[in-house]
Amino acid sequence: MLNGKTILITGGTGSFGHKCTETILSRYQPRKLIIFSRDEFKQYEMSQKFPTGPSSPMRYFIGDVRDKERLQRAFQSVDYVIHAAALKQVPAAEYNPTEFIKTNIHGAQNVVNVAADRGVKKVVALSTDKAANPINLYGATKLCSDKLFVAANAFVGLDEARFSVVRYGNVLGSRGSVVPLFLKQKATGAVSVTDPRMTRFWITLEQGVDFVLKCLEHMRGGEIFVPKLPSMNIMDLAAALCPECEVKIIGIRPGEKIHEVMVPLADARRTIEFKRNYVILPDDADILTRFEDSPGQPVSEDFEYSSGDNPWQLSVDELKGLLGMA
Incomplete structure (x- = not known):
């Protein structure tokens, strides 16, 4: 699918961008693979692992999705865009709302408009479970972003660029997730848990990249892809990572939920099910x-995909296996 194509990843120096770059280079022969991000030092570090050169497809482009003019330059002759750039920390969003709006909403709007102007064929945007029934500013900005990408299919016309969204849960081991935090706290003999009832959907970085690339291949434009994922209680996560540690309950943080949702009840009427994922139409x-010819089957009208009552629950041993700790 990607052989001979030019692919651009916004926010490409993040955890997802690193793994996506590694995966693309191992499976395909792209004409160019462009990393678009605003941190020159992270680009320098990444270029040590994925260098540029006459025989390399790698290109590094410093820029911010807030800067439409810079995107115009970066998107020239690009076939596919994977939009991973975002501000993501929930507590930070509560205290810096305008910054999150500028990147997550205005940045998404810029990506949509420039992709349409430049004739990009496909754009897939990374979303989050926090965009479903959002109660925090971060989730609200990502819901707005999702709406922008879905609606973009209508204004560009049926034969132009296609825009879709991939929504999944917490990424095991990614920067800013609770897994590296617990492992860091392990040395102190105590880990901090916000609420013992809390559950989350979990996906590995490799699984996330595989799912995004599969969605990029099969997308028709306008849909939101949701993978079927296991859930886990936060106390089981702490037991798996730090079995000897004391658990300190510190209280829920601003903007946090007890359980996350990836397909809200209100979207059940537009949701179809496949073997490994759901699609919100x-x-x-x-x-x-x-x-119209999709083989997906409609879900029931009372369907909601929540981490709290998800039948697929990760055991402690299964989590250790995913993290290579077995």
Whole structure:
């Protein structure tokens, strides 16, 4: 699919960008693989692992998704865009809302408009479970971003660029996740848990990259892809990572939920199910015609995909296996 193509990853120096770059280079022969991000030092570090050169497809482009003019330059002759750039920390969003709006909403708007202007064929945007029934500013900005990418299919026309969204849960071991925090706290003999009832969906970085690339291949435009994932209680996570540690309950943080949702009840009427994932279809009647021959099966009207009552629960041993600790 990606052989001979030019792919650009926004926010490409993050955990996802590193793993996605590694995966693409191992499976395909792209014409160019462009890393677009705003941190020159992270680009320098990444270029040590994935160097540029006459025989390399790697390119590094310093820029910010807030800067539409810079995106215009970066998106020239690009076939596919994976939009991973975002501000993500929930507590930081509560105290710096305008910064999150500028990156997560205005940045998404810029990506949509420039991709349409530059003739990009496909754009897949990374979302989060926090965008479903959001109660925090971060989730609200990502819901708005999701809406922008879905709606973009209507304004560009049926034969132009296609825009889709991939929504998944917490990434095991990614920067800023609770896993490296617990491992860091392990040395102190105590780990901090916000609420013992808390559950989350979990996905490995490798699984996330594989799912995004599969969605990029099969997307029709306008849909939100949701993988079927296991859930785990935060206390089981602490037991798996730090079995000898004391657990300190510190109280829920601003903007946090006890359980996360990836397919809200209100979206059940537009959701179809496949063996390994769900797809939330668009409301627009014209765009919906793209899915008339889809083999997916409608879910029940009372369906909601929540980490709290998810039948697929990770055991302690299964989590250790995913983290290579078995």
